[in-house]
Amino acid sequence: MERQKVNGVKADKQTRCAHYHTEIDVIAIKFYCCKEYYACYYCHEELADHPPSKWPEEQFESKAILCGNCQTELTIQEYMSVSRCPSCHHSFNERCSLHYPLYFDMKSSSR
Numbered sequence: 048m049e050r051q052k053v054n055g056v057k058a059d060k061q062t063r064c065a066h067y068h069t070e071i072d073v074i075a076i077k078f079y080c081c082k083e084y085y086a087c088y089y090c091h092e093e094l095a096d097h098p099p100s101k102w103p104e105e106q107f108e109s110k111a112i113l114c115g116n117c118q119t120e121l122t123i124q125e126y127m128s129v130s131r132c133p134s135c136h137h138s139f140n141e142r143c144s145l146h147y148p149l150y151f152d153m154k155s156s157s158r
């Protein structure tokens with residue numbers, strides 16, 4: 048399978064980076080601003096030459112999450128409803144959900 052290009056600071060093959068590098072930090076996120084995959088929010092901050100923009104809710108059907116373990120792309124909606132990759136069953140870092148507001152515009156859900 049063709050590998051997606053993932054930008055990241057010292058990113059490894061499973062998209063871990065200098066900021067997040069535990070066993071379960073395997074996902075990369077596509078940013079709405081540049082439609083490019085970055086290993087994490089901080090990688091975008093360090094490497095991109097523009098401020099990040101969030102996915103609007105109408106676009107949550109877009110494939111914007113990459114499992115670094117098996118290269119499967121998930122939609123934002125899919126990703127939010129699972130705690131492991133539906134394809135290779137690798138666990139995702141649950142704490143990533145704390146960062147949803149950095150990537151996704153969650154205006155309708157008031158959590």
Ligand SMILES: [Zn+2]
Pocket residue numbers: 078079080081082091095097098099100
């Ligand atoms: Zn960007």
Ligand SMILES: [Zn+2]
Pocket residue numbers: 055056064065066067086087088089090091
């Ligand atoms: Zn990073």
Ligand SMILES: [Zn+2]
Pocket residue numbers: 114115116117118119132133134135136137
């Ligand atoms: Zn996977």
